[in-house]
Amino acid sequence: MKWHKLTFKTFITLQRGFDLPVTEMKDGEVPVLGSTGVIGYHNKAKVNPPGVVTGRSGTIGVIQYTDKPYWPHNTSLWVKDFKLNHPKFVYYKMHTLKLDRFNGGASVPTLNRNNLDNLKVQIPDTLAQEKIADILSAYDDLIDTNRRRIQLLEESARLLFREWFVFFRFPRLRQGFGGQAGHQKACPVESRNSTGVKIEDGLPEGWASQPIATISDCVGGGTPSTSMPAYWVDGDITWVTPTDVTRNKHFILLDSEKKITEAGLQNSSAKLVPAHTVLMTSRASVGFFAIANREVCTNQGFISIVPHDAVFSLFLLFQLSERVEEIRAMGSGSTYPEVSRGKFRDFKVIIPPKKLVSDFDEQASFCFKQISNLKQQNQKLAQARDLLLPRLMSGAIDPVRYDKLSNGVEV
Numbered sequence: 001m002k003w004h005k006l007t008f009k010t011f012i013t014l015q016r017g018f019d020l021p022v023t024e025m026k027d028g029e030v031p032v033l034g035s036t037g038v039i040g041y042h043n044k045a046k047v048n049p050p051g052v053v054t055g056r057s058g059t060i061g062v063i064q065y066t067d068k069p070y071w072p073h074n075t076s077l078w079v080k081d082f083k084l085n086h087p088k089f090v091y092y093k094m095h096t097l098k099l100d101r102f103n104g105g106a107s108v109p110t111l112n113r114n115n116l117d118n119l120k121v122q123i124p125d126t127l128a129q130e131k132i133a134d135i136l137s138a139y140d141d142l143i144d145t146n147r148r149r150i151q152l153l154e155e156s157a158r159l160l161f162r163e164w165f166v167f168f169r170f171p172r173l174r175q176g177f178g179g180q181a182g183h184q185k186a187c188p189v190e191s192r193n194s195t196g197v198k199i200e201d202g203l204p205e206g207w208a209s210q211p212i213a214t215i216s217d218c219v220g221g222g223t224p225s226t227s228m229p230a231y232w233v234d235g236d237i238t239w240v241t242p243t244d245v246t247r248n249k250h251f252i253l254l255d256s257e258k259k260i261t262e263a264g265l266q267n268s269s270a271k272l273v274p275a276h277t278v279l280m281t282s283r284a285s286v287g288f289f290a291i292a293n294r295e296v297c298t299n300q301g302f303i304s305i306v307p308h309d310a311v312f313s314l315f316l317l318f319q320l321s322e323r324v325e326e327i328r329a330m331g332s333g334s335t336y337p338e339v340s341r342g343k344f345r346d347f348k349v350i351i352p353p354k355k356l357v358s359d360f361d362e363q364a365s366f367c368f369k370q371i372s373n374l375k376q377q378n379q380k381l382a383q384a385r386d387l388l389l390p391r392l393m394s395g396a397i398d399p400v401r402y403d404k405l406s407n408g409v410e411v
Contacts, residue, residue: 002124
């Protein structure tokens with residue numbers, strides 16, 4: 001396998017994206033790719049696939065690939081000319097170039113494509129490029145398949161919640177019924193829905209509307225002093241920040257970017273909360289949710305909701321996530337919105353009979369266990385891919401030989 005060393009401008013040509021204010025986006029299915037991902041959808045494409053896009057302004061170094069017609073936003077750079085290189089290989093190669101080191105912005109991170117022109121890039125012949133792309137794509141395809149399965153499982157649990165606790169179509173119990181209200185249309189003082197459930201004051205019989213503090217503790221967080229290395233170095237306590245949650249995509253949170261030590265925990269207002277606590281962002285980016293599969297603590301940008309009875313955990317997660325606008329409306333603050341714990345403790349939630357909640361938890365937990373397993377699989381797949389990436393790109397691993405070995409062919 002022969003490798004060639006050339007300059008970046010000989011490798012590919014990058015082009016600045018196109019202006020498209022949010023106010024001018026028209027409903028459509030064409031993804032508008034910004035510096036970190038899809039920022040909206042439009043009814044017109046600017047570029048045909050395949051596409052490789054990276055950030056130009058705001059965030060740089062994130063590489064995206066698309067096999068659909070797209071609109072590269074002016075905050076991005078897109079590959080205008082692949083110069084006969086394999087597009088998917090280009091995508092993976094750009095991951096190894098660490099483009100964030102070319103930041104030329106004083107306050108806002110900015111990537112000037114002209115600064116890349118003379119960057120040295122080493123690439124193999126076209127056949128090897130294709131093999132490398134196929135090997136790495138196999139990992140990404142499995143990851144994408146798992147993500148779709150996660151989305152379906154999470155949606156299945158959400159639909160079950162809505163069916164039982166929003167539309168009142170739930171299994172009948174021997175003692176009372178269940179349902180959801182608060183954010184539903186008002187019901188007559190006494191009536192029955194289409195399934196024969198008796199409704200009183202907007203709630204199915206046997207239900208109550210009470211402050212969330214009635215059934216859970218609302219716990220705050222804190223940040224250990226960053227000037228004290230003993231609070232951070234070699235820490236192994238999961239310390240969650242809002243960024244961990246907003247980037248998480250799905251409810252289950254497996255890990256955090258930063259860890260703190262036992263000393264950091266003891267010398268700050270951060271508090272450990274048990275596994276399956278509902279984590280809700282309460283400052284600036286209000287109303288994002290996660291549920292941890294382990295004992296964690298958070299910074300001060302959270303209200304952690306610890307149910308008195310664990311069977312209410314997933315029920316509260318879905319009820320609160322269905323009522324985000326109500327929660328955000330509680331926020332106040334001149335600099336950024338914040339929901340105080342005192343105010344949130346008075347937030348009224350609908351409490352059905354425990355038996356119905358327990359039945360829901362049993363079914364939803366089955367989905368969440370599968371989601372957790374799939375997310376852990378994706379972590380391992382991503383780690384394996386990231387280990388292979390630099391070795392394949394440096395020539396340390398022969399892609400043709402690797403491809404044969406991975407298919408059980410002795411060489």
